[in-house]
Amino acid sequence: MSAHKFLREEENKTAKSSKISKDDKSFKNSSLFTSSIAIFKKTLFKDITLRKRFLLSLLFMLIGPFLLFLFIDQSRLNKSNSILETPEILYAVFFFSFSLVFPLLISVFSAPLISSEIYEGTMQTLVSIPIRRTQIFISKFLAVFVYGVFLSFISLSIICIISYLIRPFQDIFIFFFINFLYSLIILFFFESISIGISCLYDKPRIAFLIPLGIILFVFIAFMVIKPLLLSDYYGPSKYETYQIYHFDLNYHFINSFFFLIEIFYSFSDYSNTFLNMFGVVKNGVPTNYWHPLASFVLIISIAFIFMIIGLLRFIKRDINR
């Protein structure tokens, strides 16, 4: 065989093998996409939206704000044209929707995502299929995230429409936008914690009870004693003396909210804001115990840590029934 012919054959072989490897790679990528979409769709449309919990979640997020607005005494609202400077409405949004119901709902949907599949045995089949565990984790995470975004969008839209009907506030779109961004922080935090814990425990109930405990402690129990700690009526504020704000997740959440407000809005007077009761503002001046950006980074970091621990545990763990 001539050297020229030999070289041409070798070139053909190389071209063929590179085509095969390219085809194989494109098959793997398309297969990765198909399977990720399948998990995402199944989680969103079968595990979440087909269950009674879905209707209940809509009910709480939609009817809740309606009921709260019914109890707001419009004659006692201040005369401000800014909704962000009308604390009564923000209390309604914060206390009901985004401090209690929304995190609870997110935890209810996230907690069983991994643990119930392991507990019920369906995960054993999934891990025998050529898909990566990271893919399962991320697809499920995204499905709940999309649902949370939908829930937050609908709920905030209704809150804004009703608020606008009460009084045509000039900053209603900024209010919507800031609250929507804040709801994403809440969503990311509680979903990461719940799904992270869901990978650590086999029983879905335990995976839900831990985030539930955090929500009840941070937003209910601690809020009951917080005014006492903040008060300097009986001497220096215990909250400041013992630097409790370092460990107060509630403070860091509201400080993160404050971080978003500072980017998109500037208060004319801090003394008339809802921020006073969370330790973010005191006597009309921001306390700056933590820089708002630092609180925001802390919240996101905690969420990431839980998510990464959960993911690593899920990748390494034995899937036994």
Next chain:
Amino acid sequence: MIQEDNSSDSFEIWTNNLTKVYRTEERRIIAVDGIDIRMEKGVHGLLGPNGAGKTSTINMLIGAISITKGEARIRGYKAGSMEAKRLIGFLPQDPAFYRALTGKEYISYIAQLKGLKKHEYQEKIDELLLKYGIKHAENRLVKYYSGGMKQRLALATALIGDPQILILDEPTSNLDPMGRDEFIKEIRSLSKKMSIFVSSHVLSEIEQMCDRITIIDFGNIVLTDSIESIKKMHSQENNRYVLDTNSNDTVIKVLDKRDFIDNIWIEDKTNYIKIIPKDEDLLQKSIPKIIGDLDVQLRKFFREELSLQEIFLDILNKRREA
């Protein structure tokens, strides 16, 4: 000199010193203790009593649990890798399904997870559902399926994507006798197209399904060979004869006094005479003559072949006594 090819890619399933240790707070449990499996094409059974380590072995092969020590390969690919998973179809011991999915939705979901496109799996799913008799219930939620239907759906699901090696973990445990019989026939039929690795503790089924078996006990391999060889080997060890005539009581009285017989008795269940000879050749030569002299009718006289169950129990009992 012919060198034995022990490289992992020449076997369907290959394990080397495969070990699984579970650690709890109080103790360390060795579920699988350094087993070497060499599975060639065909149907290979993994036998063992409950807790022997069968499910742990299978879980390591499919990548559901980690390997503590040693290695496992599927056609040369590391067990649990994407390449190995592409080759296998898996039927779990107690198949679990999603409550919100119908039979067809479930199998379609698994097909999508295996990376198949709609046009690739739709026809195949219809074919499988029809073949396994669940086509009529394809739009029914799986939670309303009977045990047999669930098992057939799980088998159909394992077959989607045309796997080359089927791994079955105690596949008949939830089936009634008729269902078991159908299942065994199906496995035999599938074995023409693919290799099958099946675990079970029901020996009669394994005997019907498998070409080769590996017996494990307390995480160790006790024996691995073809069923034929195992039976042959144990039949040589076992020199028990069965004799049946129209007058067994008369025959036993005569034979009891002969020197070439070590032990003789009538088995209650069958009423056959069982003989353990001292001199096998003499027994074979003498029996026809004695029967002729006694003028009784000979119905059966043969060297007893042990069933796989008897061999299995014999091996395990000897092992435990030792």
